[in-house]
Amino acid sequence: MKTVLPPVLSLAFWIGVWAFAAWRIGIPFVLPTPGSVFSDLFSLLGTSELYRSILRSLLSLAVGFVSGVAVGILFAVPSALSKIFNSLVSPIFTVIRATPVASFIILAWVFLDNDVLPAFICFLMTVPIIWSSLSEGIKALDPALFEVTRVYRFGFFKTVRLYLFPMLSPFLSSGLSTSLGLGWKATVATEILVRSPGSIGYRIWDARDWNNNTSNLFAWTLVVIFISILFDGLIVLLFKRKTGKEKA
Secondary structure (H helix, E strand, C coil): CCCCHHHHHHHHHHHHHHHHHHHHHCCCCCCCCHHHHHHHHHHHHCCHHHHHHHHHHHHHHHHHHHHHHHHHHHHHHHHHHCHHHHHHHHHHHHHHHHCCHHHHHHHHHCCCCCCCHHHHHHHHHHHHHHHHHHHHHHHCCCHHHHHHHHHCCCCHHHHHHHHHHHHHHHHHHHHHHHHHHHHHHHHHHHHHHHCCCCCHHHHHHHHCCCCCCCHHHHHHHHHHHHHHHHHHHHHHHHHHHHHHHHHC
């Protein structure tokens, strides 16, 4: 109860604020009531359209995120071990992190198809975060503990399991959680802008019907938020269980 009650009360409070604001404004087109939004959301849950759109967007996310993590790791290791290599690649990642997502979308739109663009933008958002987090983690490794693994003649996999993963897991979990959340939002934003067929972003764009209220738009937005929260929970659970097994 101590774990569940506070977030439930907080959620109930803000839904109450939302309901009060919607009642005061009194214009469903500007701010729909929670009841109408959740009604539309429950209606969506019974349609195949919702699950097809989720799968379409998750596919773009998976391609961009997995490739971004792989490239981020590929650049992080030499960056942490070589100052020269780090000085060469760090300006590129700094520029990527500082450039607005919309600018990348518009620039890449010239060269890439609508179906490929969301995954590419997710890839761009993922790489610098993984690179930064993991390279900092590698720099923070304790050389003395590494010498212990050599003295006891740990193999490669045992070294990774007992030394590298426990030491790097806080940096990895932070980087993965941040990049996954940002990559998910960037994926949906790209889908909205380029109207990627069959995606969640396309459904959000399609829901902005000026002849109707915006409850359906809010419902699709809640779908995006719920999936993002689910991703955060999965990352935390994955590393908590993995770390627990290593300690055991």
